[in-house]
Amino acid sequence: DxxxxxxxxxxxxxxxxxxxxxxxxxxxxxxxxxxxxxxxxxxxxxxxxxxxAGGLPFLRKFKHKEIEAATNGFSAILEAGPGGRAAYRARFADGLVATVRRAGGDGDQDREAFYRELQLLARLNHRHIVRLHGYSDGHSRFLVFDQMENRSLKECLHDPLRTPLNWRTRLQVAIDVAAALEYLYYFCDPPVFHVSVNSSNVMMDANFVAKVRFTVTIVHTCLKHIDRPTEAYEIQQRRRDLVFQYGVLILELVTGQSPGGEGELVQWVQEPGFACTMYKMVDADLGNIYDSKELRNLVIIARLCTRPGNDAMVSIPLILRYLQGKVANLGCESENICELSV
Structure with a gap:
């Protein structure tokens, strides 16, 4: 038995x-x-x-009836996610305001996936990662996250009814996301790879601090102990994908153009004469209220991140230090782009 x-x-x-x-x-x-x-x-x-252990002692375990009551009978829908993973606005009896996300289906394989996701999310602790408060694992399974009052970066950038993000906030978002990605890739063991770095998965709290939310895959082999070439290649490829997606996000922050046009944006920033049109590409919502040197820095980063066929691509930790002013360059002194006038 x-x-x-x-x-x-x-x-x-x-x-x-x-x-x-x-x-x-x-x-x-x-x-x-x-x-x-x-x-x-x-x-x-x-x-x-x-x-x-009866679950994870440092996470709160919610009863299904608590989830149902907090979401007003699952009527407070924030978004309809894929595979039934809808998100709801929740207010619990103790005053906790949170986002509740339904965790897929109810079969045995879905249960395994749920516990994998739960254990992974529970071990993440970073200021720029959306925090997991708890879970419910009854017949229907749910994850309870911090409420992000200003919703997604995508909405902040593209909703015409919202006040446009100013330049300082956009620059800080670039720094915040880089800090989150550095933590996931370099400080988690095994490293965690964000499946899709985009403005829909960057959330903004009440103070417009950016926090990354994600679905993830885990690389079970630590970078220090890779023996098989295929594993090393997979990790390297994921790293390149992550950096490329971060570069596209930077272009979206600078231009205010939706991700649907990312191919054209990448093509523009890779053109030899891109610097001549750099100021024309700035989001019109910003007007002339931005720092030219900081704009130059972001565009340089986007160009390096989206450069095709570059195995020695700039790393997320180096990007973060550069944006924080802790290093003077990105190791590209020979590149003309590093000599742009402002």
């Missing part, structure tokens, strides 16, 4: 009987893989720890 099996495991952990614990871990992993063939061995152990 599965419940008796788990009760025995819990008893082993409490009594510190390590021989029995090892046997139990191995048997439990085998049982999970037998019943759920798509389970991976390393995740079986994580799932076991999650299960025996």
């Amino acid at each position: 599965f419940s008796l099996f788990c009760s025995f495991g819990t008893s082993c952990l409490k009594q510190g009987n390590f021989g029995d614990i090892i046997w139990f871990l191995q048997s439990f992993a085998h049982t999970l893989q037998k019943n759920f063939p798509h389970f991976q061995p390393e995740f079986s152990l994580n799932f076991l720890i999650f299960f025996l």
Whole structure:
């Protein structure tokens, strides 16, 4: 009986009987893989720890009825996401205001994906990552995140009914997103790769501080221990994709043009004479209220990030230090773009 099996495991952990614990871990992993063939061995152990610990103690576990009441019967829809992953505005009885996101379907494979996502999100702790408050894992599964009062960067840039973002805010968004990406790629072990860096996935809080939200894939092999060339290639390719997408985001911040035209924007910034038209490309909503040197810096970054076929692409940490004024250049002294007049 599965419940008796788990009760025995819990008893082993409490009594510190390590021989029995090892046997139990191995048997439990085998049982999970037998019943759920798509389970991976390393995740079986994580799932076991999650299960025996009664969840994640540093996350709040919500009851379904709490979620339903807080979202007014799931009527306060913020957005209709793919695969049934709708998001709702929620106000809980204790005063917590949050965003509740439905976590996919209800099958066994969806359950595995939910616990993977939950464990990953729970270990992220950064000022520029949308924070996970808690979860509900009943028949329907939900994730509860910080409420982002100013919604997405996309809405801030392209909604004609909203006050346009000023230059200082746009520059700070570029810095905030770079800080989040540096954390995900260089400080998480294993590194976490943002699937899509775009203005829809950059959220703005009440003070217009940018925070990244995302769906993710995990690279299980740490960068220090890569043995297979295919794994190294995959990581390098993901890194290039991330940097390219960040460059496109910079172009959107500067020009105010929607992502639908990103091909034309990339083509423009890669042209030899792009500097001659740089000021004409600035978002008209900004008028002339921007810093020319900071504009130059952002355009240089966008050009380097979106340069085709460049394996030695500029890194996110270097970009961040450059925007923060901690380094004087991006290592491209020989490039004419670094000699742009302002």
